Amino acid sequence: MSDAAAVARREKVLGAIRTRLGNSGGKREAVEARIAGQARHLVPERSRQDASGLKALFAAQLRAGNATVVESASEADLPRIVASYLRGQNLPLTLRAGEDAWLRGIDWSREPAISITKGPAVPADEVGLTHAVAAVAETGTLVLASGPENPVTVTFLPETSIIVVRAADLVGPYEAAFDLIRERYGHGTMPRTLNLVSGPSRTADVGGRLVTGAHGPRRLCVVIVG
């Protein structure tokens, strides 16, 4: 495949579109303005609520999708909450996590049985711990950004995924979460992967019957802190 052939293929597709559309000048500005405008469309009413309403909606939506939702009154309490969830599920207290500064700032020594291994996940890991940049109440959806802080494999490889989100980062609609991402990464810029997660993995491919736990985590525990 030479470069010239690739250029010719590109021209062929774009040329065919232009011929059919008969586009002329002036439209480019309209398109650029449309992209830059980032105008919101109709946003469902259900996400217009106060903080406690949003928290209740967020938790209810996640539970409807077979996730566990627990609250941790403070950061200091997080180790206890995580340990008690894992003990309740009969799981080891050995976790995999990235370099997330906020997670690292938590005093995990309050639960000496917990041990955390840093870095991307490997197949042997049983429990992954990640920190969501935002949470969307509308459908009970967590927003995770890839990077050394929270590698994608930590969310997807282990059988059990624990995702922590700060109550302050809980928003109503997806649009508000995207605004947070734009603030953090700059307009029009994204992390390599942005994962929207709304439950443990599932499938209905066998006879149309719903099974929780397909290729991704079988269990999802969401901890809301604060």
Add this chain to the structure above:
Amino acid sequence: MDVTAHAFKSNVKAALKDMQLQRALSGLPTGLVAQRTAAKAKLPEFEALRDVGRDIKNHTLAHLDLYLEAWETKATAAGAKVHWAPTAADAREIVAGICRDANARLVTKGKSMVSEEIALNAHLEAQGLEVVETDLGEYLVQIRHETPSHIIAPAIHLTEAQIEADFRRQHTHLPKDRPLDEPVKIVSEAREILREKFIKADVGITGANFLIAETGSSIIVTNEGNGDLTQSLAKVHVVVTSIDKVVPTLEDVTTLLRLLARSATGQEFSVYTTFSTGPRRAEDADGPEEYHVVLLDNGRSALLDTPFREVLRCIRCGACMNHCPVYGAVGGHAYGWVYPGPIGAVINPALIGLEEASHLPNASTFCGRCESVCPMKIPLPGLMREWRQQEFAAGGGTRMARSALKAWSYLARRPRLYHLASRLGIAALSALGRTRGAFRSLPLAGGWTRHRDLAAPQGRTFQQLWAEHKRGVPR
């Protein structure tokens, strides 16, 4: 894949007699259809969102070249390699070339209808690659050497018993007497087997539900998480998608995502919606080193100045087939090519030619359910009618159908003659059928009377009754 759309009629006969298929399809009304209805009821804005979604796509299609260029600029800046493919053959060869450059041996694949459209697996296998489908439904279909029979539920035509038998035949390294009598056991077995493939794969191929011009991203939507493992664990991530998938901004895609899962599976939102932008960054601890996007045209651009432009709004949710009485009776394989159901009846003739697919736009009861549930408000029955007209204009159809249509159109344009003919016809039929009130057989109506009686008309025509009604004659 082999095209058998021309054999639609015999495909249908076989499908109607296939008891396993009939059993598998019987779950549709209580499954996907009921779930969509429930999801729609939970979101009062659902109907209004359909209008917004339609407008977003209409705007984008009217400026398609510019949005694709804007997307390409952003994607390239983030490190993506963008490949344009005018034809299916171009796309296949581009993907094969990427695999060659990566010295790949094992390729994992997330669900992608565009890859079915270009018959990618067969092409890669012919080059000596092992290709493994990782979406469970696609895997079930792959080990049977079949093709998907539904665009979001590829194995919807299979019963649990068939799947169990396939697993016993395929996974011979596992104990013969292992229990596989529940879906959860089958899913666990597939999970173990595919996990190894994810980890060993050299190239991971996914589709894309959308491309976002604002950020240069591609998006996949899954419930199983297989797409994420496919694209995160292999060294090379290849997205195989088509030019109609681009939308301007995150706000635009959000609106379409609000419609997609609800229309498809009746979920408020799919479990995983993943935005990918470029390859892994320098500081990243995981993710693919290369990220390629193959943009397929394959006849789509040629629809832009035709009435079929509307079909390019399709977000491949599958609602039209779930609600289609024809699909519900015969399943997806009868359609004979990649896209089944009403969307297939409209898009297949455009992609593989009307001559090959001319039966499909005729396989409709015109009940209108597909259009009424389509989140993108695509006028599917109207577009099928458009194909029928084109077929007729091109001299298609059987001689008898053409003569009958000609005779009808002659009469329909002459109202007096039409009334006279229908009065005479009805009077004759009603006299002939008076004793039984119905016909067991009737010349020219064998297609109907072979399976059921045709009721004899009761004497007067609709126009006569209507005229009497207007005059106030009591019935």
